[in-house]
Ligand SMILES: NC(=O)C1=CN([C@@H]2O[C@H](COP(=O)(O)OP(=O)(O)OC[C@H]3O[C@@H](n4cnc5c(N)ncnc54)[C@H](O)[C@@H]3O)[C@@H](O)[C@H]2O)C=CC1
């Protein structure tokens with residue numbers, strides 16, 4: 001039987017590309033540029049399957065221009081806000097993602113951002129690096145301690161739970177808001193809040209872990225930043241859509257939010273230049289899942305989904321909404 005034709009939109013890990021080349025008639029975008037709408041539309045005529053990343057946008061408009069060949073979009077990401085799944089499904093195109101395998105890497109990055117934001121990592125690094133470390137005093141670069149502090153998590157799914165586990169190791173008291181409470185065996189003592197507002201009131205540190213959906217756009221707005229205890233630290237490794245960035249800047253200016261750690265921005269790539277002058281904002285360029293082993297695991301998970309689909313089975317990570 002001839003191999004299925006597969007387009008891989010970005011330069012995935014070597015192990016992933018080797019396995020893909022073994023099992024599929026694969027075309028890889030070695031240029032590693034984000035797939036444009038025109039490329040996605042052309043691919044729908046030329047390929048049976050695509051492995052895209054969150055950098056390729058399968059909007060309803062793009063999908064409405066698709067040809068009939070493409071049968072599956074096997075995402076190399078857990079977040080699928082770049083895909084209009086109902087539009088793809090309506091054209092008979094299956095959609096999968098890569099859950100679980102990136103939860104620890106992303107939670108580790110949230111921990112890095114939380115600690116770095118709380119302990120002046122940006123200013124501290126710069127002052128040493130630029131040769132401007134010319135004094136020391138007990139009042140120098142005094143930050144905020146996580147041990148014993150209350151951590152609020154919005155979105156207690158896979159990444160949220162992985163982060164809670166790491167935060168417990170740091171002696172934090174975990175509180176959370178989620179669409180529904182976890183069973184007590186998964187809570188490990190975390191305190192469920194029925195409303196976002198109730199969670200915010202106790203969150204010395206706040207970390208966002210829910211998906212970007214129409215409901216969660218600007219979930220953290222000006223009013224909600226004010227509900228946090230004064231001096232709270234805010235971390236976002238979920239999606240930029242969740243934060244009203246001007247409202248965060250206003251909260252930083254007033255000192256109500258003392259620091260922020262951000263891996264995700266409304267505009268990516270690029271981020272928000274307004275944050276650049278803030279030493280108390282520790283920023284990274286959307287690298288939550290970027291570890292070697294996680295990249296391999298994500299690629300293999302996407303290929304496992306493709307293999308199952310073309311073997312006539314239901315892929316493990318099939319999505320319908
Ligand atoms: N920065 C990065 O590189 C990465 C970012 N992510 C982001 O993290 C998100 C979460 O990933 P997972 O934990 O695997 O997903 P998940 O589906 O396991 O968890 C999401 C949780 O959010 C909850 N939720 C959904 N809507 C909500 C709402 N309106 N209010 C409160 N809670 C809500 C869900 O009930 C669920 O518990 C992804 O959708 C993605 O956007 C994930 C991996 C890497």
Ligand SMILES: O=C(O)C(=O)CO
Nearest residue numbers: 054076077078079289
């Ligand atoms: O998987 C995701 O959703 C990411 O943001 C990148 O790994």
